[in-house]
Amino acid sequence: MSQPRPAAVVVLAAGEGKRMRSTIPKVLQRIAGRSLLEHVLAAVAPLDARRQLVVVGHAREQVIAAVAGRAPAVSPVVQDDQRGTGHAVRAALRAVAGIQPDELVVVVPGDTPLLTGATMVALLAEHVRADASATVLTAELSDPTGYGRVIRGPSGDVRAIVEQSDADPVTAAIREINTGVYVFTAGPLVEALTSLTTDNAQGEEYLTDVIGVLFACRQAVAACPLDDPGEAFGVNDRVQLAAAGITMRDRIVTAAMRAGTTVVDPSTTWIDVDVVLEADTTLLPNTFLHGSTRVAAAAVVGPDCTLTDTVVGAGATVSRTTAADSVIGPDCVVGPYTHLRPGTHIGHGVKLGAFVETKSAQVADGAKVPHLAYVGDAVIGERSNIGCGTIFANYDGIAKHRTVIGMDVKIGSDTVLVAPVRVGDGAYTGAGSIITEDVRPGALAVREGRQRTIEGWVQRRRPGTAAARAATGDVAGEPGRTGTSASIAGMTGGGRL
Numbered sequence: 001m002s003q004p005r006p007a008a009v010v011v012l013a014a015g016e017g018k019r020m021r022s023t024i025p026k027v028l029q030r031i032a033g034r035s036l037l038e039h040v041l042a043a044v045a046p047l048d049a050r051r052q053l054v055v056v057g058h059a060r061e062q063v064i065a066a067v068a069g070r071a072p073a074v075s076p077v078v079q080d081d082q083r084g085t086g087h088a089v090r091a092a093l094r095a096v097a098g099i100q101p102d103e104l105v106v107v108v109p110g111d112t113p114l115l116t117g118a119t120m121v122a123l124l125a126e127h128v129r130a131d132a133s134a135t136v137l138t139a140e141l142s143d144p145t146g147y148g149r150v151i152r153g154p155s156g157d158v159r160a161i162v163e164q165s166d167a168d169p170v171t172a173a174i175r176e177i178n179t180g181v182y183v184f185t186a187g188p189l190v191e192a193l194t195s196l197t198t199d200n201a202q203g204e205e206y207l208t209d210v211i212g213v214l215f216a217c218r219q220a221v222a223a224c225p226l227d228d229p230g231e232a233f234g235v236n237d238r239v240q241l242a243a244a245g246i247t248m249r250d251r252i253v254t255a256a257m258r259a260g261t262t263v264v265d266p267s268t269t270w271i272d273v274d275v276v277l278e279a280d281t282t283l284l285p286n287t288f289l290h291g292s293t294r295v296a297a298a299a300v301v302g303p304d305c306t307l308t309d310t311v312v313g314a315g316a317t318v319s320r321t322t323a324a325d326s327v328i329g330p331d332c333v334v335g336p337y338t339h340l341r342p343g344t345h346i347g348h349g350v351k352l353g354a355f356v357e358t359k360s361a362q363v364a365d366g367a368k369v370p371h372l373a374y375v376g377d378a379v380i381g382e383r384s385n386i387g388c389g390t391i392f393a394n395y396d397g398i399a400k401h402r403t404v405i406g407m408d409v410k411i412g413s414d415t416v417l418v419a420p421v422r423v424g425d426g427a428y429t430g431a432g433s434i435i436t437e438d439v440r441p442g443a444l445a446v447r448e449g450r451q452r453t454i455e456g457w458v459q460r461r462r463p464g465t466a467a468a469r470a471a472t473g474d475v476a477g478e479p480g481r482t483g484t485s486a487s488i489a490g491m492t493g494g495g496r497l
């Protein structure tokens, strides 16, 4: 039997989430690169419901904006006062016309990010198989504190859900809990919602009371226990947010390892849901892969890397590097201590070494920036070498300008390239040069201030200092005693410096 298409999924997200103590609404708090709400929407996506409704209330502008930005197929429904989960579902159903009584409505809380699509599909199938009016997703927990308890009759039939705050000790001892996830047949749901009261400990209209109402009307109610009770985990505070993040991290890292990624230290490897890893990649400890990052086969990333929306090519090695919005080509060697800022695009076999920062930089195949450099708004041609300490001075205080380096260029150490400027193919610059004018192909550009050496200056101007003594070989005031120069001479086999 093919899976029926629900008329609507209703995500409950109007509550304030006071216990987060945050200006950000609870459902917009993030783990593994997505908001809690986005995780829930991803779990219900395989149901392919005709409508996805998110009930918003508290901080609705923020939630509506987030939903509009990320998932255009979702419509917000405003619940002005948060008078309970039953009231929220009533508000949602009032907002949509044309749901037929025999159609299905799925309800999920917005704060259960660990739910999976497979579970949602199985729940829907169980509802159809059991021919029920309502099917509750339940979980058996060793500590059921805080959740609604599932009351079953002698034959195991579901009769009611009782909230923690309304439970007597016998009920509170029940370990099967309501996850807050349900499939309802629309007709009986709409009917039962009309008879909810606020006669309970919290003075709210409980959606959970629908179950008791349906049972009393002799409607069939089914329960579908979770294989993995951890999927029911609801996030109410930041301790639970971290716990959910860790569970999600474990799931993602485990899936990556099963799919062929070596993860040396799973507990310090954090991978967002949308990251793509090819088989035969290796992740070393303390690696954070965010957003749409992709890592190709045989690449090694880590230790200590944070890559955001970055592509790593096959066979590349990236260590102790922070990168964002960048593309690292195949067989590149990046790091340690390298910062790739947005718009960095390096080709095949490029080397970016220690203390190199790049931004809006295109570096062609085989080029090298081995150490200590700032490369901003730059194009570097194939096989060119950028000497240690080079600065691409791209900012004149008002605007940014580009530097274009040709192929097979050698930029001497400590060159300042004052943009806009071009260095032609095969050209050289001398060490310590400030390059303000274009350099033609094959030329050497040097800015020489000639070196001046004043002999005997230390003896005259810094008499009695260690330097003066060292210069005369008079170490620690003992004339004639040999010092470092002698030992260097010994090491190099040469005469005294």
Ligand code: UD1
Binding pocket: 012, 013, 014, 015, 016, 055, 079, 081, 082, 083, 084, 085, 086, 087, 088, 109, 110, 111, 146, 147, 148, 149, 161, 163, 177, 178, 179, 180, 205, 206, 207, 208, 234
């Ligand atoms: C609810 C269930 C409980 C279940 C638990 C699972 C009820 C009465 N209780 O309790 O049986 O074990 O979820 O996590 O349903 N919301 C609205 N509008 C409202 C009230 C709540 O949209 O007027 C939203 C909240 O933002 C939240 C969700 O509904 O996303 C659940 O509400 P919450 O107050 O967290 O219910 P629990 O006490 O956790």
Ligand code: CA
Binding pocket: 109, 111, 234, 235, 236
């Ligand atoms: Ca909750």
